[in-house]
Amino acid sequence: MICLLKKILIASTSLVMLLSISTGFIGIKASAAELSASNSAQDVKNDTQELLNNLDYNSFAADYEVNGVQIFDDNYIEVDNTPAQGSLIVGPVNGASNPGGIQIMSAGSYAAKKGLKWAVNNTTAITNFVGRTLGKKAAVKVGNVMHSYVKPALKKLERVENLTYGKIEDAIYDALKKPLGKTGAKVAANVIVEAIEILSPV
Amino acid sequence: MEKFEELEDRIKKIEEEIEQIDRLDNDTFELTQKLEKVTSLLVEVVENNKSIDKNDIDFIVLKFDIDPKQYHEIPMLVSKKEKEYRKNGTFPTLKQFHQEVLETLSISELENNELLPIEVTKNLLEKYKKTDEYDYFAVCEKILST
Numbered sequence: 359m360i361c362l363l364k365k366i367l368i369a370s371t372s373l374v375m376l377l378s379i380s381t382g383f384i385g386i387k388a389s390a391a392e393l394s395a396s397n398s399a400q401d402v403k404n405d406t407q408e409l410l411n412n413l414d415y416n417s418f419a420a421d422y423e424v425n426g427v428q429i430f431d432d433n434y435i436e437v438d439n440t441p442a443q444g445s446l447i448v449g450p451v452n453g454a455s456n457p458g459g460i461q462i463m464s465a466g467s468y469a470a471k472k473g474l475k476w477a478v479n480n481t482t483a484i485t486n487f488v489g490r491t492l493g494k495k496a497a498v499k500v501g502n503v504m505h506s507y508v509k510p511a512l513k514k515l516e517r518v519e520n521l522t523y524g525k526i527e528d529a530i531y532d533a534l535k536k537p538l539g540k541t542g543a544k545v546a547a548n549v550i551v552e553a554i555e556i557l558s559p560v
Numbered sequence: 561m562e563k564f565e566e567l568e569d570r571i572k573k574i575e576e577e578i579e580q581i582d583r584l585d586n587d588t589f590e591l592t593q594k595l596e597k598v599t600s601l602l603v604e605v606v607e608n609n610k611s612i613d614k615n616d617i618d619f620i621v622l623k624f625d626i627d628p629k630q631y632h633e634i635p636m637l638v639s640k641k642e643k644e645y646r647k648n649g650t651f652p653t654l655k656q657f658h659q660e661v662l663e664t665l666s667i668s669e670l671e672n673n674e675l676l677p678i679e680v681t682k683n684l685l686e687k688y689k690k691t692d693e694y695d696y697f698a699v700c701e702k703i704l705s706t
Contacts, residue, residue: 491635495596540582541589545632552639556646 469560470521476558477526477550478512481505487553488546499538500546507533508550527551586629593628597621615679617687626665633664638688638697645699653706657681 477484481504489497500508511533515526527547534543597618604610612619621631637660645651652660658681667676682704689700 491639492632493596493600539585539589541586541629545589545629548636549632552636556639556643 467520467522470523470526472560473523473554473558474512474515474521474526476560477554478509478516480557481509483557484550484553487557488549491552492545492549496546496549499542500550503534503537503546507537523551523555526554590628593631594622597631613679613683615677615683617680617684620676620680621665624667626667630665634661634684635688637661637664638684638700641703642697642699645702651699651702651706654678654681654685654703655706657685657703 485497485501485504488500508530511529512526515521515529518525527550530547530550531543534546538546601612601616601618601622605612617634620626641651641657655678658676658678661681661684662676685700685704688697689704
């Protein structure tokens, strides 16, 4: 009987030992699996970091930023986070240089562009303004050079980006130097731009 | 080398001539402006039987020999006030505007320390306020009412 009990005790002890060993093995195996997973995650992380480090962000910006507007897709447009104060987004504008069809410009430039467009089609109103402010003779002089000198100069400016009234005045001055002389051109350009500013419906 | 020096001399001469042309251009402009003003005043007196007030702005600029390049500054000043009025609804008082006219013409005192009378500015505003089909300067009426 005692012998039988001894055998049972030895067998159970062996069983417990066996179970402990197998559990330990499984535990080690689980830990190894975890370690392996952890290692691969770390590898991925390292690889990603390396990839990110090697990326040239500027190349993306160069390809997709037009006039301060970042374009990630034809349908999604992200405007620069810090636009100039008083900036306006206007569009759509068709042009090869602007795949997004959106143009950003300052309020001053927008007003100048609108004023220019109005001026090209309303030169008579400008001449009348000159007559009203400087007299009939000045109006006749400006009227004589309006179609041959001023209008072509204004039309050339239609493609200029970031247009200002200063640029319009300079262009008119350059155009009028030949027919009116420097002093006359300076005064005429000043008055014509004043006329555009006050008369154009912006 | 000799030709090079000759070329340099020619360039120098051309530059001097350009300066002279600019001076003549300026003088011609000034004389033309004065002549046009005198002619228009004369026509007003003779043809239209209009008496020219001694406080008329055109007479003032001729009498005190104001730089003809500044003639257009006065209508531009009125125009700027009109722009401000249209944009913000603000306009200066007659006294403030008179001061700006004096500054624009670069005159603070006339002969014998006599100040340019405010009537000059009043006449100016009357001239530019709505009198015909144009209605550019509604601000003139507003300034005159202050």
